[in-house]
Amino acid sequence: MKNLYGILSIGFLFSSKKKMKLASMLLLSMLLWSSILVAQNKRIIKGRVLDDKKEPMIGATVVIKGLKNTGTITDLNGQFTLNVPSDKNTLVVSYVSFRSQEVNIAGKNSVVVLMSTDSHTMNEVVVVGFGQQKKASLVGAIAQTTGEVLERAGGVSSVGAALTGNLPGVVTMASSGMPGEEDPKIIIRGSSSWNSSEPLILVDGIERSMNSVDINSVQSVSVLKDASATAVYGVRGANGVILITTKRGHDGRARIDIGASSTIKTASKLPNKLDSYDALMARNVAIENELAITPESWGYIKPQSVINMYRNQTTQEQRERYPNVDWQDELFKDYTTSNNVNLNVSGGTNFVKYFAAADFVHEGDLFRVFDNGRNYKSGYGYNRLNVRSNLDFDLTKTTALKVNIAGSNGVKKSPWNQTNSSDWAVAQQWAGAYRIAPDVFLPQYSDGSWGYYPAITNVSNSAEALSVGGAMTTTTTRITTDFVLEQNLNFLTKGLRLRGSLSMDNSFVEYNRGVNDLYHNPQEKWVNPETGVVTYKQNYDANSKFDYMQGVLWSTSGGTVQDWSTYRNLNYQTQLNWTRSFSKNNVSAMGVFERQQSAYGSTIPSYRESWVFRTTYNYAEKYFAEYNGAYNGSEKFSKENRFAFFNSGAIGWLVSGEQFMKSLRFIDMLKLRASYGEIGDDNIIVNNVPLRWMYMTQWAYSGKSYMDLNGGSSPYTWYRESSVGNPNVHWETVRKLNVGADYGFLGGLLVGNLDFFRDNRRDILIDGGTRSVPAYFGTTAATANLGKVRTDGYELELRVNKAFRNGLRLWGNFNMTHAVNKIIVKDDPGLYPAYQKDAGYSIGQYRSYISSGYVNNYDQIYGSVQHDKNDLQKLPGDYNIIDFNGDGVIDYKDNVPTQYSSNPQNTYNATVGFDWKGFSAFMQFYGVNNVTRDVNLTSFADKLNTVYTQGTWWSKDNQTADVTVPRWSSTPSYNNATQYLYDGSYIRLKNAEIAYTFSKGWIKSIGLNNLKIYLNGNNLWVWSRMPDDRESNYAGYSGQGAYPTFKRFNLGLKFTL
Amino acid sequence: MKKQYKTLLWGSLLFLMAGFISCTEYLDKSADSTVSAEEAFKNFKNFQGFVEEIYNCIPDKEKNYWITSFNWGDDEICNPAGDWLMTHQVDLGNFWGWQTQAGVWLNNGNSDPTSTDRMRHSLWPHAWYCIRKANMGLENLDKLTEATAEEKSLIAGQLYFFRAWWHLELMEYFGGLPYVDKVLPSSGKLTLPRLTYQECADKAAADLRKAADLLPIDWDKTTIGKNTTGKNMLRINKIMALGYLGKNYLWAGSPLMKNGAQTGGSKTYDYDAEYCKKAADAFGELLSLVESNQTQYALAQFKYKDIYNHKKSDDATTCYSDIFCTAGQNGLMPGSTEAIFRGPSNDWWATRWGFSCSYGPHTIVDQAEIHAPTANYVNFYGMANGLPLNDPASGFDPTHPFKNRDPRFYHDIVFDGFKYVNSTMPSNLEYLRNCSLYTGGAMRSVNDGSRSGYFIQKLIPHIANKYDGGLDWGGNLHAYLPYMRLADVYLMYAEACAAAGGATAKSVNFNKTAEDAINTLRDRVGVAHVGGGADGSLNPAIKTDAHKFMDEVRRERAVELSFEGFRFNDLQRWLLLTEYPYNVKTSQEFDRVGTMPSDPKDAQVVNFKEQVILTRLFGTKHYWFPLKIKDVSMYPEFGQNPGW
DSSP: OOSOOOHHHHHHHSOHHHHHHHHHHHHHHHHHHHHHSOOOOEEEEEEEEEOTTSOBOTTOEEEETTEEEEEEEOOTTSEEEEEEETTOOEEEEEOTTBOOEEEEOTTOSEEEEEOOBOTTOTTOEEEETTEEEEGGGOOSOEEEEEHHHHHTSTTOOOHHHHHTTTSTTEEEEOOOOOTTOOOOEEEESSOOOSSOOOOEEEETTEEOOGGGSOGGGEEEEEEEOSHHHHGGGGGGOTTOEEEEEEOOOOSEEEEEEEEEEEEEEEEOOOOOBOOHHHHHHHHHHHHHHHTTTOGGGGGGOOOHHHHHTTSSOOSHHHHHHSOOOOHHHHHBOSOEEEEEEEEEEEEEOSSEEEEEEEEEEEEOOOBOOOOOSSSOOOOOEEEEEEEEEEEEEEOSSSEEEEEEEEEEEEEEEESTTOOOTTSHHHHHHHHHHHTOOTTSOOSBOTTSOEEOOTTOTTOOOHHHHHHTSOEEEEEEEEEEEEEEEEEEOTTTSTTEEEEEEEEEEEEEEEEEEEEEOTTOOOOEEEEOTTTOOEEESSOSOTTTOSOOOOOOOOEEEEEEEOGGGOEEEEEEEEEEEEEEEETTEEEEEEEEEEEEEEEETTSOOEEEEEEEEEEEEEETTTEEEEEEEEEEEETTSOGGGSEEEEEEEEEEEEGGGSGGGTTOTTEEEEEEEEEEEEEEEOOOEETTEEOOOTTSOEEEEOOOOOOSTTSOOOSOOOEEEEEOOOTTOOOEEEEEEEEEEEEEEGGGTEEEEEEEEEEEEEEEEEOGGGSOOOGGGOSOOOOEEEEEEEEEEEEEEEEEEEEOTTSEEEEEEEEEEEEEEEEEEOOOOTTSOGGGSSTTSOTTOOEEOOEEEEOOSHHHHHHSOEESSOGGGOOTTSEEEOOTTOSSEESGGGOEEOSOOSSOSEEEEEEEEEEETTEEEEEEEEEEESOEEEOOOOTTGGGOOOOBOOSOBOBTTBTTOSBOOOOSSOOOSSTTTTTTEEEOOEEEEEEEEEEEEEOSTHHHHTTOSEEEEEEEEEEEEEEESSSSOOSOSSSSOTTTOOSOOEEEEEEEEEEEO | OHHHHHHHHHHHHHHHHHHHSOOGGGGSOOGGGOOOTGGGGSBHHHHHHHHHHHHHTSOOSTTSSSSOOOOOSSSEEEOGGGTTSHHHHHHTTOTTHHHHSTTOTTOOTTOOTTOOOGGGOOHHHHHHHHHHHHHHHHHTGGGOOBSOHHHHHHHHHHHHHHHHHHHHHHHHHHOOOOOOOSOOOSSSOOOOOOOOHHHHHHHHHHHHHHHHHHSOSOGGGSTGGGGGTTOOTTSOOHHHHHHHHHHHHHHHTSHHHHHOSOSSSTTTTOOOHHHHHHHHHHHHHHHHHHHTTOSSOOOOOOOEEEGGGTEEOTTOSSOGGGGTEEOSSTTOOSOTTTEEEOOOOOOGGGGTTTTTTSSSOHHHHOOSOOEEEOHHHHTTSOBTTSOOTTSGGGOOOTTSTTTTBOHHHHHHEEOTTOBOOOSOOOGGGGGGSBOOOSTTOTTOOTTTSOSSSOEEOSSSOTTOSTTTSTTSGGGOOEEOOOSEEHHHHHHHHHHHHHHHHOTTOOOTTOOOOHHHHHHHHHHHHTOOOTTSTTTTOSSTHHHHSHHHHHHHHHHHHHHHTTTTTOHHHHHHHTTOTTSTTTTEEEEEEEEEESSOOSSGGGOEEEEEEEEEEEEOOOOGGGGSOOOOHHHHTSOTTSOOOTTO
């Protein structure tokens, strides 16, 4: 680091104190520059902007032509006031989905501007990588949605969850409803690598968590999908990019928006289990079914007289001896609530524009927490406060400084010492909802003792696990800061601008603050239903030998910082932009240099370096061409392979701009575009840890063996080869082809786009653990570039918009995405037959034994193929497993690819709505198909009377039943077949809203400009074949379940001061 | 104006420099953050640190999981709650279970050489890891410059030993494999062929011989070993190397390895005499060192004042029970003076959470899965007069079946009438205090008790129950199973000599015959000599008939090493795994007569008979475990074991 850096980078090399000093010096020098420029003569122009119904337009942008940074927005009466330099005579007025207007103000002091709608929104500005482009001149595949659309998602607090369905090509999958952990998994256009399919998420241009933004501060969300859009992110763009842009201030007096909403949440869908009586009856059926092979099962038959005791219970004693517990009822409340309040203030003067926001979210807990007699309350919950201030300073006519500071403080409450919600121990808190049998014990008995089951140790009492689990908070604090300096360099050459930015982010996680109540066992008991004998877990106190008394022994804990989660990120960029028009030739060029340094906890910081450029050209806004790329370096590769150049090109043709199309009146707009390019990826994660320095063989020095017979350790510390390097490892690259069309017909009635895409990914990194290297190599082999995957698909979007004379507007938005991937090459063992290889199937393809129906009688059993184990355990009514490879025996070779993977191939979204005067309403349906999810909920597991309602059971008289009879104590092999692989398709009413906006009359008299009252909901209805409402198993594996997902009813209001 | 523009221009140029002048090292891993490979080998301290990770990898068979299973022969049977355990999977013929079932010490997907968690070590991954490590060390011996000659031989000796040892452990279960004796390259295809068992064994023998020659008998007596005086018991020494050298030869000379897998049992006495002689010589070298008091090893004493409770006599200095489990000795690792090869076991409390509750009735010891001994195996415990139960001269009385038995029976086995709980217990459970293991007795429940009529208390004393404190922290039980102990060496010596020349054969370097070696063990426990009676004259044919003598050696091995994890491999190499009566598991059925006498061994019973619980349907393929499918699917020369 001996080289000379610019002002900015010098700052980073020094201590933080010096950083601050340098930053202030930087600010000072900006101010100096600004004073250099001399003020010009100005005059005041007043005006009013009205829409096609002559209603005032609030928030329309008015700028002076040629001075992009000088402008204002209209106030609530559609009025504006602007200081205009005397030599400027044209204003440009624009508003989203209206045609921009240029207004001549020569010699005028006031104007009235009439705006007309522009249904195909050609002038809309789209956020692209490192900048913005007019939608009209886009040639890449980019979808964009606005904050307003996200705000409609009824009562969800995570931006990710609100994205669902609103952006074609983006697939979201939710798995858990745990407060504070509801972020869905997001993939863009299907996955094309087994390493990571996570898109790059940038907030205001910097890689950040989506949770650092609240929905009400989002201006827009752009999704970059094809090569032309993502190539500027080089190595990081291979899985697509999501750009979140926050709101900014505008000229004019302060506008204050206040919103508040309150949500009622109920559990969406949980597996259905039989009650005690039905389960015991079912158990007898299961036992009778298998008696022929396990006569000893007869000992488990329950007499009808005993089973009857589980019904029509009259005394408390009977209820305790013969429990009949609906665990879902016991564990969960009927509903819980969430709340949100938010406040945005925006406005500005000529010198500074500001946007400030505060947003508070409270997510309530569905669990019913039992009284534990220990004077604290366990359970879950989440409170989050986000604050943000975005300031734009016009330091001079040509210099602008933007300062964004945002903070987020999320406090998650949970039982003690929980860090990972998919841990087995954590899952015991909701295990009751999924697995615990209705008759095994009561959650809590009348004497205060908790239920337990002495026969099997792994049946835990969920109510107890939660209620005496202690309580702690996990606090995530994030601070993100951006300093951006923009300098117009017109004096060097026209259209040249320089932009420098410095961003510093920090986040901290503190956990284990609260009540530590580990290892203080309460009394547990079990009543043997057969004998009525009560068994206590704690017979007597271990020390005194008196009766056991639970001690209230918990202690408070002040919390500890999770060192390993502490995150810091430093990013600096310099960017040069140049745009210029030469008659009908519009040219632009852009170059960026970027460096990023980030680290978690005590890890050695990771570094990245990229050089980015983009050039665009269009002729008369009809013929478009774009070429862009990035030159990236990654610390993961050796010097020879470290830097790589990724580039892409795109062309477009606005067909409707041609003279010969003018006669086709019904076509408003038709644009064809195509892009092709190459993007890289270096992201490979093994056991949740990203691999670094893959080219180096690394050694470690730590740890000792216990060589002493009394438990002491040896004095000799281990030296070890910790990972084997591969000097040849290099970039994983994806070649993306996209062909698309944008269209608008019938005067704005129909607009939309259609895209076909193909991703060819090669040199995919395979971690050594999954490579075909013989075990005798002795350690995890080196990572190598040995895979190829192809993804194909299309997206279709259609938007309908019809306004009637009476003010009624009907609209609809329909989109679907189809994406299928196929592994072409993976390092499969060479001797596998084709169907056992991963190659040829999609990533994550499910495999299973498959059946051709039932074996209905002993003749068919004798005629069925032999199983390589437990062949004598077959029974009539079993699945007839197919001998796929025809070798005369069912064994591992008959486990074959079937159905789909856990990522849906198709997603569909349909939103329809209307506006009429103050009323508005809409419904959004979201669905997926061609997807498989395994939900391995087996009845009678561990000889417990947990019976799921999975349809009818096979019997001699019902040979077309839904499922085979579950076994009690016999152990057949392969008999699950595909029973637990569910068709993961679903259709859900994702969002719906009905709202009324007051904008006239009494509203004004109480000092408000408008008031919107709405009732909306999220996840209101779902159709699916799955037993629970989870779209994926990542928060708890298939049989384990997760915190239930929610449906939400949300009532709220918004008003503007 | 001009000047201001210039300032601005320079300012922006400077700004641009940030990017355009970059240092190429920006993305390099900083040198300070890197551990250099050279360091590892430069002196004894570092190199020994490099080696000692291998010790950490040695799997603990008993505490390998919450509940473990390592007796897969005809010795144990589980209750149905333990169906998932490997013991039962073997019964079913599902030998794939070693790859798929939890709690099998052969394989664990979660293995990590650096972990100090006992549950994260297993044979298959760690063997190959440690072999690679041993090879890496051997290839870098020349870098050990700052060391004395003694230090160099200590390092080299350990590395040679471990290279062979890990191969041997694998070969026991999988047969011949590639013998990896160099660090394999990280690029290019690996296509080492599988060798035959005996080819591997020859290479292992060479390594073990080198180790035996390089290593001292006792590290405490070396210069560098003085740094860790008294704490060297686990470090590899000459005795361990000789023990495994002999074991390697005996295995290579065993009927399975000589004749190949087959059913019928006709080759069960057909050993390779050459290998057996070499084995006898290696064991002989070891035993003569031991018997001339040159080593730290000796047979632990079998002197008890209360054998049912494993209470040793006041004059005893060591105790047989301590080989397997220590109680109230501050977590001292078991092994006594007898354990030769063991891995580290620092967490004595893990005994409670992995092991100590696996052997008794569910109601009393609090675990659903129960390991019980089979009756057919218990019946190997002969009479105190030295004869097997089925010998006409043995004097075994089916109406007093527990009387006058081999004293190890009273030490190892819980039988009808045995007082299981010594302390107070809830009155409604009083009926479980004394074992009722007769047919239909309260502890004969298939699910919650013993389905065979016996329990085991050899590895864990019966006080490991809810009332006697053995399960509590204060009980202080520490269990660990030695991989090799001195009695095993005597037994293997006897077997090797017998295979080479019968009861009177002996090695060139040790003056005891096969028969003497067996009698040495019998003298320790107080059983009369081979042939029965004080002079072995009750049935002299046992000594003169080579096959009968071999049977007696094997019976002695079964009794002495019962439940220690050896039986499966023994049946395998003797070609008896598939043969009756070694493929059945039986229960002991009988009815009590009269009142229970004060000492349960005097009890009178009627209708004493065995009943078959299950028969294992095995074929030739079951002589070797199936290798992992992925490993055998890469190239033809590394093929699957036949039949799988």
